[in-house]
Amino acid sequence: MSELKKNSEAQEQQDVHRLMQVRLDKLNELKAAGKDPFEITTYEQSHHAAEIKAHFDELKDTEVSVAGRMMSKRIMGKASFCAVRDLSGDIQIYVARDAVGEEAYAQFKKYDIGDIIGVRGKVFETKTGEISIHAEELTLLTKSMQPLPEKFHGLTDTDQRYRQRYIDLVMNPEVRETFVKRSKIISSIRRYLDDRGFMEVETPMLVSNAGGAAARPFETHYNALSEDVKLRISLELYLKRLIVGGLERVYEIGRVFRNEGLDARHNPEFTLMELYQAYTDYEGMMNLTEDMFRHVAREVNGSAKIMYSGTEIDLEKPFRRITMTEAVKEYSGVDFATIETLEEARAVAKEKSVAFEERHQRGDILNLFFETFCEEHMIQPTFVTDHPIEISPLTKKKPNNPDYVERFELFIYGREMCNAYSELNDPIDQRERFKAQDALAAAGDEEANHTDEDFLNALNVGMPPTGGIGYGIDRLVMLLTDSPAIRDVLLFPTMKTMKAENKEAHGESEGKAEEASGFFTPNEKIDFSGVKIEPLFEDQVDFETFSKSDFRAVKVKGCKAVPKSKKLLQFTLDDGTGTERTILSGIHAYYEPEELIGKTLIAITNLPPRPMMGIESCGMLLSAVNERNGEEELHLLMVDNHIPAGAKLY
Numbered sequence: 001m002s003e004l005k006k007n008s009e010a011q012e013q014q015d016v017h018r019l020m021q022v023r024l025d026k027l028n029e030l031k032a033a034g035k036d037p038f039e040i041t042t043y044e045q046s047h048h049a050a051e052i053k054a055h056f057d058e059l060k061d062t063e064v065s066v067a068g069r070m071m072s073k074r075i076m077g078k079a080s081f082c083a084v085r086d087l088s089g090d091i092q093i094y095v096a097r098d099a100v101g102e103e104a105y106a107q108f109k110k111y112d113i114g115d116i117i118g119v120r121g122k123v124f125e126t127k128t129g130e131i132s133i134h135a136e137e138l139t140l141l142t143k144s145m146q147p148l149p150e151k152f153h154g155l156t157d158t159d160q161r162y163r164q165r166y167i168d169l170v171m172n173p174e175v176r177e178t179f180v181k182r183s184k185i186i187s188s189i190r191r192y193l194d195d196r197g198f199m200e201v202e203t204p205m206l207v208s209n210a211g212g213a214a215a216r217p218f219e220t221h222y223n224a225l226s227e228d229v230k231l232r233i234s235l236e237l238y239l240k241r242l243i244v245g246g247l248e249r250v251y252e253i254g255r256v257f258r259n260e261g262l263d264a265r266h267n268p269e270f271t272l273m274e275l276y277q278a279y280t281d282y283e284g285m286m287n288l289t290e291d292m293f294r295h296v297a298r299e300v301n302g303s304a305k306i307m308y309s310g311t312e313i314d315l316e317k318p319f320r321r322i323t324m325t326e327a328v329k330e331y332s333g334v335d336f337a338t339i340e341t342l343e344e345a346r347a348v349a350k351e352k353s354v355a356f357e358e359r360h361q362r363g364d365i366l367n368l369f370f371e372t373f374c375e376e377h378m379i380q381p382t383f384v385t386d387h388p389i390e391i392s393p394l395t396k397k398k399p400n401n402p403d404y405v406e407r408f409e410l411f412i413y414g415r416e417m418c419n420a421y422s423e424l425n426d427p428i429d430q431r432e433r434f435k436a437q438d439a440l441a442a443a444g445d446e447e448a449n450h451t452d453e454d455f456l457n458a459l460n461v462g463m464p465p466t467g468g469i470g471y472g473i474d475r476l477v478m479l480l481t482d483s484p485a486i487r488d489v490l491l492f493p494t495m496k497t498m499k500a501e502n503k504e505a506h507g508e509s510e511g512k513a514e515e516a517s518g519f520f521t522p523n524e525k526i527d528f529s530g531v532k533i534e535p536l537f538e539d540q541v542d543f544e545t546f547s548k549s550d551f552r553a554v555k556v557k558g559c560k561a562v563p564k565s566k567k568l569l570q571f572t573l574d575d576g577t578g579t580e581r582t583i584l585s586g587i588h589a590y591y592e593p594e595e596l597i598g599k600t601l602i603a604i605t606n607l608p609p610r611p612m613m614g615i616e617s618c619g620m621l622l623s624a625v626n627e628r629n630g631e632e633e634l635h636l637l638m639v640d641n642h643i644p645a646g647a648k649l650y
Contacts, residue, residue, distance in 0.1 A: 048086050049086050122136070201252055240468070249275070270486070273471055281467050293315055323385050377414070408421075431451070496592070550605050552605045554573040623636045
């Protein structure tokens with residue numbers, strides 16, 4: 001970090017502290033005058049900003065009262081303007097000394113941006129055509145003690161936005177609109193299901209056996225019972241117990257917890273909707289799913305045709321239906337209908353460079369082919385049906401082909417949006433499936449299910465033929481709000497804790513989230529003694545060869561772990577060309593994906609594409625490698641976020 005930059009940041013912090021002291025002095029003056037705003041307990045809002053603008057013809061010259069945060073202020077002698085932001089949006093306030101009184105006007109001039117105020121006055125239209133309120137009375141409801149981010153740049157750093165969502169909501173109206181829409185989506189789902197005879201229920205979050213999905217659970221402990229328990233990973237097994245009990249249509253919308261990595265589409269705690277309906281199957285669930293998605297899109301967005309990441313998604317047309325075997329044949333050229341043995345499946349996997357593990361069976365390898373070759377092509381809504389039995393331990397077999405089950409997943413924009421089956425209700429078959437899952441767990445599969453004796457007992461009592469659906473609310477919200485990352489639709493996403501010792505080591509102050517990433521560490525604090533030259537570059541590289549490398553700044557738009565790989569991260573990058581670039585890098589041991597979204601990295605962008613795990617990697621991210629205490633460390637080269645995407649390094 002340059003001395004100039006350090007001095008600039010130190011000055012910035014001094015300015016913030018000075019402004020906070022000024023605000024504290026103003027508050028103390030108010031308290032001394034008996035006008036402590038924090039003693040006010042209520043304020044009557046007759047209208048919101050959007051309502052006034054939408055019904056101006058009816059409300060013109062009518063007295064209204066609004067309340068919200070003051071976002072701007074212009075003092076103009078005897079008359080001034082300010083903008084007040086409430087839940088619905090902004091509205092301009094005209095404040096004239098003659099209308100509010102000399103004392104009130106003097107107090108208004110001392111208000112700060114960020115203060116929460118109440119305004120009573122009449123609705124009118126300015127000469128420039130802006131609908132406004134002519135203030136007759138002003139009330140300071142809350143004194144904001146901390147300055148808001150500078151208005152021209154706002155709160156743009158993604159890390160700080162997620163950590164301080166309250167400021168993000170204040171500064172970025174589009175973020176607020178996303179979460180308003182999220183609430184509408186959930187309400188729409190509830191109304192849809194309630195109108196079709198489903199009953200909303202609640203099931204336990206702390207369970208002795210976390211089943212119903214392939215995921216590693218979080219573990220905790222009941223002190224009162226002296227028992228270890230797990231946080232649920234699914235809603236399935238308890239909801240199906242209720243079907244056994246005669247509640248023919250049930251659903252739950254609730255949090256589930258999976259002890260897995262973080263990336264653009266995964267958060268360890270997320271909201272799941274699961275429903276179960278007696279006397280139907282997966283065909284009935286496909287019809288219900290298609291109608292539900294179409295209904296919610298229409299109700300929330302006004303149309304079942306939506307834009308996501310620049311692509312039109314048409315939920316209006318009938319959703320495509322294709323079996324997994326058909327999809328793999330279409331996109332990879334491999335016909336698993338002709339592959340009967342595990343040896344054949346392994347041979348074709350090696351031929352097509354599809355990585356598999358020793359424990360994987362033929363059906364597992366079919367699923368790996370689908371993930372490798374097919375998912376990315378499922379842009380328009382597509383039901384992928386008839387999954388192999390090996391990956392579906394809770395699903396009914398197809399009567400005419402017991403190697404497959406009556407299951408579907410809905411894919412939109414290359415992403416799994418929904419998972420559903422004809423539910424397995426044969427207790428003997430279910431016990432055998434659980435037994436196979438126990439064997440996988442014993443072999444080291446941390447995501448395998450375990451035998452649930454009480455659930456088996458419920459099946460012995462008798463469960464009618466049943467169809468079930470489960471889908472993540474967060475991914476649906478991403479789709480309907482055109483949000484690129486799951487953290488954009490979670491009010492408080494999971495974030496790595498900013499450790500106090502890191503702050504102290506880097507000389508950081510509270511709220512400087514950007515600095516916690518390790519940017520701009522002063523050189524004198526870095527120990528270069530462990531840095532080693534890669535063997536590839538030990539010999540001198542001639543300038544002509546070196547100069548052909550095209551080094552560019554790239555922005556991380558998305559980052560996720562590559563399925564079935566413990567090392568690889570898949571980056572979606574903005575390289576300044578307008579076309580997204582994909583680069584894979586084997587650095588998962590050093591970084592979690594969510595740490596890197598929004599960062600600016602350096603990449604070589606003119607290398608030939610290299611296939612890895614069935615994905616084309618177009619370039620290489622640069623990193624620094626060193627050794628400390630006998631262990632290798634790796635650090636991606638991160639640069640100032642002000643450097644634009646595509647900037648060339650010389």
